[in-house]
Each structure stands twice: as C-alpha cells, then as structure tokens.
Amino acid sequence: MMQSLAALPTVSDKTSVFGATELGLAMPGARPASSAAPTSNFGDLLAQMAGQMRDTVKAGEATAIAGIQGKASTQAVVEAVMSAEQTLQTAVAIRDKVVAAYLEIVRMAI
Template identity: 75%
Template sequence: MIESLAALASSSGKTASIFGSGEFGLALPDVRQTAPAAGAATFGDLMSQVAGQMRDTVKTGEAAAISGIQGKASAQSVVEAVMSAEQTLQTAVAIRDKVVAAYLEIVRMAI
C-alpha cells in the first residue's frame, strides 16, 4: 500500500487510482487542483465509497462461508472469498488506526 501511495503522490495526471491497480475502481482528484470541479467527489464521498465496497467484500466472504458450510460452494471459492474479506478487514483496521493517530496528533497541537 505504501508503494501505491508513493505512486499516487508522483502521479502527473488529473486522477490517480488510490490502490495502484484500480482494484476498487475509485479515482482520487489531483491534489494540485486549485478549485473543486462541479460535481467533484469530496474526501467524505470517497471514504464512503471505500467503506461501502469494504462492507460488500466482507458480506461476500460471509455468504461464501455459509454456502461452503451448506455444501453449495467449493472449498477453493470459500477460501478465496474469506481471504479477500480478511485482507479487506485488515485494510479497514489500518486505515482506522491511521485516522485515529492523525486525530490524536491534531488534538495535541498547540493553538
């Protein structure tokens, strides 16, 4: 993920993929833009999209696990879905930890 963020910072285009390969299909507006374009996504909108996609991935993993228990899905598809859900959950926890750390740093700043 660090490499993806470095690639985002060095990008010269108008938009860049947040996660490098565009696996979530989200684009981040260029931070060098001076004025927001009409209808441009805000940071809150972007985080809402990411959270929604993370929720969907975890739900898919849960559904695959239930299907596997019922014998309706192969072991390979269950493992793939559960591993994807686990990776998504770990990413969500890492993002949450970074947001909390940034908030605590801001709170400690002298005004």
C-alpha cells in the same frame, strides 16, 4: 454478523476507493470501475470505501455459508474469506491512521 451488516445503508457508487481504479491499480475484491463520475470530496471517498469493504465482507460470509451448505467449492470459500480478511485488515489500518492523525491534531498548539 450478516444481519448487522445488512442494516448498514448502501452507497450508491462503490466502484472506486481513493481513485485506485483511475490510477490503474488493482484492488482485491473490488469491482472494476464503470463510467462513474469521480467523487468530489473526502467524505465521498470514505463512503465509497466503506461500501466496498462492507460488500466484500458480506460476500465472504455468504460464500462461507454456501460452502458449509455444500453449494460452493473449497477454493471459492478460501478466496472469499481471504479477500474479506484482507479488507478487514485494510479497514483497521486506515482506522488506526485516522485516529493517529486526529490525536496529532489535538496535540497541536493553537
């Protein structure tokens, strides 16, 4: 699983998902925003979100492996895995909403 995630291209700015940090909202597993410029379009927002999600899942897997090797505490492993699980659930929910919106657009009469 880690090899396939490592093959994904990196995203240059992974500090903001849908402007949550600019609005003062905390996101689990997300790093606080630095002085990054706001994104210009929806595609950039999706790219940032995908990058953050990929990084969170990678960190969860790395911490789980470190826990198996005895290099990380049980608490750190549980926190990282729970954060990765929440990120995955969020990604699935967003995917479901996008697919539902697409199907709704396809059903519209022209």
